[in-house]
Amino acid sequence: MIIADNLSRAALRRLLRQARRALTPHQQRRAARDLYRQLAQHPLFRRARQLALYLPNDGEIDPRPLLRAAQKRGKRTYLPVLNPWPRTRMAFQRVRPGEPLVRNRFRILEPRPCPARQRRIWTLDLVLMPLVGFDEHGGRLGMGGGFYDRSLAYRARRRNGQKPTLLGLAHECQKVDRLPLESWDVPLRATVTDRGWYGGK
Numbered sequence: 001m002i003i004a005d006n007l008s009r010a011a012l013r014r015l016l017r018q019a020r021r022a023l024t025p026h027q028q029r030r031a032a033r034d035l036y037r038q039l040a041q042h043p044l045f046r047r048a049r050q051l052a053l054y055l056p057n058d059g060e061i062d063p064r065p066l067l068r069a070a071q072k073r074g075k076r077t078y079l080p081v082l083n084p085w086p087r088t089r090m091a092f093q094r095v096r097p098g099e100p101l102v103r104n105r106f107r108i109l110e111p112r113p114c115p116a117r118q119r120r121i122w123t124l125d126l127v128l129m130p131l132v133g134f135d136e137h138g139g140r141l142g143m144g145g146g147f148y149d150r151s152l153a154y155r156a157r158r159r160n161g162q163k164p165t166l167l168g169l170a171h172e173c174q175k176v177d178r179l180p181l182e183s184w185d186v187p188l189r190a191t192v193t194d195r196g197w198y199g200g201k
Contacts, residue, residue, distance in 0.1 A: 001175045001176065001177055002015065002016065002019075002133070002175065002176050002177070003176075003177050005177075009141065009144075009180060010144075012132075012133060012141060012176065012179075013132050013133070013141060013143070013144060016132045016133045016141070016173075016174050016176070017058060017059065017132055019171075019173040019174065020058070020059035020060065020061075020132075020171050020173060020174060021058065021059035022059075023059060023171065023173070028059075028061075028062060029062075030194070031061050031062070031171055031193075031194040032061065032062035032063070032064070032065055032194075033065065034194035034195070035061055035062075035063065035065075035066070035169060035192065035193070035194045036065040036066055036069070038192050038193075038194070038196065038197065039066055039128075039167075039192055040065075040066060040069050044126060044165055044167070045066070045070075045126065047125070048070075048075060048125035048126035048165075049075055049076065049125055050075065050076045050078070050119070050123065050124045050125050050126075051070060051075060051076075051077060051078070051124060051125055051126040051127065051128065051164075052077075052078040052079065052080065052092045052121070052124055052126070052127045052128065052164075053066060053067050053070075053077065053078075053079065053128045054079065054080060054128070054129070054130045055079060055101070055108065055109045055110070056130070057106075057107075057108045057109075057130075058143075059171075060130045060169075061130075061169050061170055061171050061193070061194065063128055063169055066128065067095075068097070071096070071097050076094055077094065077095055077096075078092040078093060078094055078095065078119060078124065079092070079093060079095045079110055079111055080092055080093075080110065080147070081093045081104070081110045081111055081113045081118070082104045082105065082106075082110070082113075082147075083113065084113070088145075088146070088147070088150060089147075089150065089151075090147040090148070090150070090151055091113070091115075091118040092118060092119055092120075092121055092124065092127075092151075093110075093111050093113065093114060093117050093118045093119075094111075094117045094118075094119070095111050099111060100112070121151050121152065121164065122154060122163050122164065123163075124163070124164040125163070125164050125165065126164050126165050126167065127164045127165070127166050127167070128167050128168075128169050129148055129166060129167065129168050129169065129188070130142075130143075130168075130169060131168045131169070131170055131174065131191070132174065133170075133174050133175075133176045133179060134168050134170050134174060134175060134176065134179070134188070134191040134198065135175070135176050135177065135178050135179045135198075136175075136198045136199060137178065137179075137187075137199070138187035138188045138189070138190075138199055139176075139178070139179035139181050139185070139187065139188075140168050140179070140185065140186075140187075140188050140191070141176070141179055146184070148186070149184050149185065149186055152166070152186040153184070153186075155186060165189050166186065166187075166188045166189050167188060167189055167190055167191065167192055168188045168190070168191035168192070169191070169192055169193075170191055170192075170193050171193060171194065172193045172194060172195045174193075175193070175198070
């Protein structure tokens with residue numbers, strides 16, 4: 001676990017990104033398998049009919065085994081896509097098995113944007129989110145672009161805006177004792193790593 005004292009968010013982000021990128025391909029594959037074992041039979045995953053995941057980038061833990069499992073079980077699966085305008089917005093678009101993908105401006109794979117297949121995030125049941133760092137109190141440190149925070153900003157305005165359930169996915173090496181959080185940060189229900197759950201189950 002990394003101690004965050006006296007580290008800025010930028011310094012913490014650099015340190016944690018280095019840690020996850022240092023994992024070998026074998027360690028990444030094993031982590032993806034173990035993450036699947038943590039989540040695939042959990043009630044939150046089993047009950048979700050519509051869920052969003054992501055495609056791994058920059059050493060992120062790989063949720064593709066969960067994506068394939070969800071599709072085999074007949075769930076509707078969504079991936080984040082960046083809107084061409086406004087450039088600060090992200091949408092969630094349905095993806096089907098074998099669908100061709102393109103690289104966005106950050107070189108991350110995503111479905112070719114199609115507004116007719118996109119859904120508002122509050123209509124989803126479960127969102128499995130990438131992160132750079134996490135703590136045991138629902139804190140999440142992202143890449144710094146604020147895409148997820150902007151998508152979830154409605155939760156601060158709605159008393160009943162608690163849908164979807166938010167779970168962070170991470171490697172164990174991304175754990176921090178306590179994250180310095182900003183007012184716009186949206187807390188997670190829990191973070192799931194290849195070794196266990198942190199937060200509410």
